[in-house]
Amino acid sequence: MLPTLTLTALAVLPVVQGAPFTSSPAHLYKRCGPVGQFYNQKTSDWDDKKTGNWLDNWWNANGDLMSGSSAGFAGAFGQWAMGNPDWTCRDDGSDSDCDLQLCDNRVLNDRGDDIRPAYYVLESVNRLHMYFKGIGEAFTVSALDAALSKDSWATTFYKDKDDKSVTALKEVLNAVATVVGIGAAFAGLAGPEAAAVAGAESALLAGAVGAANLAVGEHQDDTFEKSADLGKILGSVVTDSLKSFTSANNDLMSGKTYDDDDIRAYISGGAFLAYPGVDKNAVTDAMTNMLEGIAINQLYRTQKIFVMGGAACGDAQGIGGGPWEASVCRDGKAWYLYYWQENDVISTTSHQWGWVASPPGADQLGKNEFSGVKIEDIINSSLDAYNVAGYDYTAEKGSERASDALSNSWANPGSQGASWEGIFTVPVCDIGGAVDADYQLKDYILQPYGHDSRPVWCGPICGGDLQKTKDFINAANMGGFKSPKHLCDQDPGY
Known part of the structure; x- marks a missing residue:
């Protein structure tokens, strides 16, 4: 008897490891039931099959099911699509609360015409959860902290009578929130299909900017009596903002809104349908380069x-x-x-x-x-x-421009690193x-x-x-x- 195969075995691991899954849809169909024919999906399949409209209809028709579930949307959808009311996808340290057991799942395979869209939603929610966990790791790696925690910022990039007291550096915090948002959106960008998922990328940016602004507010009274304080405070803002942003996972999974958007905006366009996972090195490099850039810019703007x-x-x-x-x-x-x-x-x-x-x-x-x-x-x-x-390129203008770049797909700010518009305003x-x-x-x-x-x-x-x-x-x-x-x-x- 063949073992039951999970989504991880079928789809996620081959992508992460770089080895494509070669089984044909017909072969999967025989092993997993009707749902097997929809594996190996592409981002564009989401819109091609009008999955967003289907999810809106399901959402509107199942309000009572969501409100009656202790896990909100995820629990209700897990129960409806898989017969699993414990599918919470919460970020609570569990490694199994968002697993998908789809092969030979009788509930899903009996859904008829709803099998494909239900599977696409399950897959997207699972990978969105994977995104939140991955970005938290990317933003808090030791490399980022080491890159910012320098004791020579002012002595290297500032030449004046007093290179130990540059209180104007406080203004640098106003740009940090946008950089955090750009890093979050960059971590979820869907490569050549970025235009199709612009709505999701805009939601990622807005959510991270909102989280970072909360952290910035807690540091507004910090002082820069020594140049070393700059890196320490920058690092603190980034890590503190991620504490708030990763909690967004729980709000979205339960069906609540985060920064005015619910989970439907975050997975729109199929942004996470074929998402391979966070490229932690790329995100860390982009964040580090941008944060170093805005710090140097602030020092340069005083000279x-x-x-x-x-x-x-x-x-x-x-x-x-x-x-x-x-x-x-x-x-x-x-x-x-x-x-x-x-x-x-x-x-x-x-x-x-x-x-x-x-x-x-x-x-x-x-x-x-x-x-x-x-x-x-x-x-x-x-x-x-x-x-x-x-x-007059302000922090507000920078946030507005980054959002517009993603929403209208005319630039990928994260991929440009320190050369992105407004990192420097010399x-x-x-x-x-x-x-x-x-x-x-x-x-x-x-x-x-x-x-x-x-x-x-x-x-x-x-x-x-x-x-x-x-x-x-x-x-x-x-x-x-x-x-x-x-x-x-x-x-x-x-």
Whole structure:
């Protein structure tokens, strides 16, 4: 007599181990009954067979069954579809409360036309439960904690008179919630079929952002008296948010809403119908790179660090030349990352005006502990943020844009890591218009790095617009700073 086969034996393990299940549907049919012909399903099968509509109808018709079950939706559906009222799928430490015993299951195999949609729902709920358990492990692995718990944040990426007290770092918490949401959505993204499951991905993002905001609220009074505190607090916010987000599993399984969505939104489009499990390494890497990015960005935003460019790649065009080692050529235009180093010694020479140099810590990016954050990430992320919201790309805007990217499938934020729009918001100045402008000493607008490199800006260099230039000067912490205009015959007005 053949043994009873579980879902794990038939579907999940072959996917996780990378060995496809080769038995034909006909063979499965003989071994498991009618339900066997629906194994080896694809994400698209959910919508193709109108499973969402079927589930809505079942939900509306079985309210009494759900309210009468101690396990809510999962218990009621488990009883109806498998004859198992103890199918709870709760996250309570049990390894068997969401198991599927489907082969030769008489209850399911007697459901006629309802066998396929019932199986698709059972499979999706089971794998959603697997997702919640996997993402909790991915977010709390020691690698993430080690990546953030550094004692050299400020001394590496911050250069000022006092590198031990950077209270403005507190603002970094406002971006953490969105990063947690992006990580959660990335863990559930269905690869090439992402567009089909956009609704589910949006629900994952919103749920995780809501959970993270609760954790952020508990840390709003934390202080950053030492640079080491930054990583500790970031790590705490992430792990604390997951305590709340993983509890969402229990609410959803019982039929309750979480952040305004019930389980139907989370499994919509077949998002979890063929879900292979959380790629923990990929999620941990994406989260680490994004969190490192927003931490570095916050340090950079307190200094005279900016992105400048907009002229042709590889051609000075009469406006000078920037540092090629910190540049990106994008859509035929070159962009450079700058740090205006103020003079750190008493001087009566031209050095009193300072010079342009590589930003603090930039030489550490792209390798070792910061291998996932590169200079080109800073430039591209900042350009994208600037193109969307100028110098006012807020945490709220970041959350809105990430949700829109997933809902409308125009980007996968998690896969972009530290280069994702808004991870960096370094101020941008587009000087492309200066090529044809008649500015004094305009061939010194761009300069390479060096102790003798002092750019000269004798006009409204940003977009040829005085107000834009003023806004840039202020955003780059150079308000009242005379260095860029110390050789101009007339004050350029900014």
